[in-house]
Amino acid sequence: MAFDLPRIKVTMLMEHEGFLMWYAKKQGFDKKVGVNIDLTILDTNGIDMMDRHRKDPSSWNVTCVTSIPLIVGTNQMPLEIVGIANDESNTTGIYVKPDSDILKEKGWNEDYPDVYGSPETIKGKTFAIKTLTSGAYMLVKYLEIFDMDFSDVNIVDLAGKDSILALEKGEVDGIAIWSPDTYLAEQKGLKLVSTADDVDAEIPMMFLVDKEYTEDHEDVIAKMLAAYMMAVETQIENPRSLTKDYQKFLRKYSNLEFSKEFCEYDILRHSVLPMESQLKLFEKKAHGKSSIQRLESTIASSLMLILYDSNTSDFTMTSKQVKNPRFVTDKYLKQARRILSNIKK
Numbered sequence: 001m002a003f004d005l006p007r008i009k010v011t012m013l014m015e016h017e018g019f020l021m022w023y024a025k026k027q028g029f030d031k032k033v034g035v036n037i038d039l040t041i042l043d044t045n046g047i048d049m050m051d052r053h054r055k056d057p058s059s060w061n062v063t064c065v066t067s068i069p070l071i072v073g074t075n076q077m078p079l080e081i082v083g084i085a086n087d088e089s090n091t092t093g094i095y096v097k098p099d100s101d102i103l104k105e106k107g108w109n110e111d112y113p114d115v116y117g118s119p120e121t122i123k124g125k126t127f128a129i130k131t132l133t134s135g136a137y138m139l140v141k142y143l144e145i146f147d148m149d150f151s152d153v154n155i156v157d158l159a160g161k162d163s164i165l166a167l168e169k170g171e172v173d174g175i176a177i178w179s180p181d182t183y184l185a186e187q188k189g190l191k192l193v194s195t196a197d198d199v200d201a202e203i204p205m206m207f208l209v210d211k212e213y214t215e216d217h218e219d220v221i222a223k224m225l226a227a228y229m230m231a232v233e234t235q236i237e238n239p240r241s242l243t244k245d246y247q248k249f250l251r252k253y254s255n256l257e258f259s260k261e262f263c264e265y266d267i268l269r270h271s272v273l274p275m276e277s278q279l280k281l282f283e284k285k286a287h288g289k290s291s292i293q294r295l296e297s298t299i300a301s302s303l304m305l306i307l308y309d310s311n312t313s314d315f316t317m318t319s320k321q322v323k324n325p326r327f328v329t330d331k332y333l334k335q336a337r338r339i340l341s342n343i344k345k
Helices: 016-026 029-033 046-055 067-073 134-144 160-168 181-187 218-237 239-254 260-269 275-282 291-310 315-321 331-344
Strands: 007-013 036-042 062-065 079-087 092-096 126-129 154-157 174-178 191-195 204-210
Touching (some): 016 218, 016 239, 029 218, 067 204, 092 134, 092 160, 160 181, 174 181, 204 218
Parallel strands (some): 007 036, 126 174
């Protein structure tokens, strides 16, 4: 029975990857692989997830965040990166009002033909972002293609729905948000300036596990990943079959109604990786770094720009503290692969 199975506390954001974990739980995939996933879904952000664990290490055993909160968190708490949930690059974007002069020019930088804006229309504008999130990272990458940085614009620390409201009221000129808040922005007639993918801002969602929890629960972590990968396989094989469940998930945790069209669109826009592709990304080349470690190294450099440009902390002190994640392992994924292989026999 479920209460006899080992339990793992998983806290996920109210996003696509949170939905896949919820779907795995709903379908009983966790019970099938021999674990009881105690799932909490929160409509918040990665920095909040890190803060929750810092204040109360028992708040979760596993969570899932993007690279910026991950890099900050792994330098203040013992955590391991154990897998990739999905890619948010296509579903994170910068939005402005329809009459914004930022929309007057497209492809100013010929290497980025789908991106709106120019130095003249961007300089001095006010952007609402949540500090130290993928939104901040994306804005840094966006400004870079115009040879600009945070010193050329004004920054307001607001997230999601609050930033949408501020843009509607004319309190800010642009916002950087992610799905499903992008749907709300588009419903209100706000216009997309650029996706993260358009400006080469990679935004993978990473599974993080409390390092102390790993010491006696390796098999439980592997089973949790196996259950999640079963949901991933469902999306790969028949993504549109998830649409109705995605609607239910968003309705339950947001108390808002999302259209069938958006849910299908959002599922299709979220890239997920099958097991073998994940293992290749975690594979180290001789004495070099794995693809995951190289990606984190690149994003850590952008984090330095965010911290320096936004004056969120003393740059000299922070540059010593922020390092690449030290704990990256594929051992749980390998165990999960064996679990899934045995189930399919």
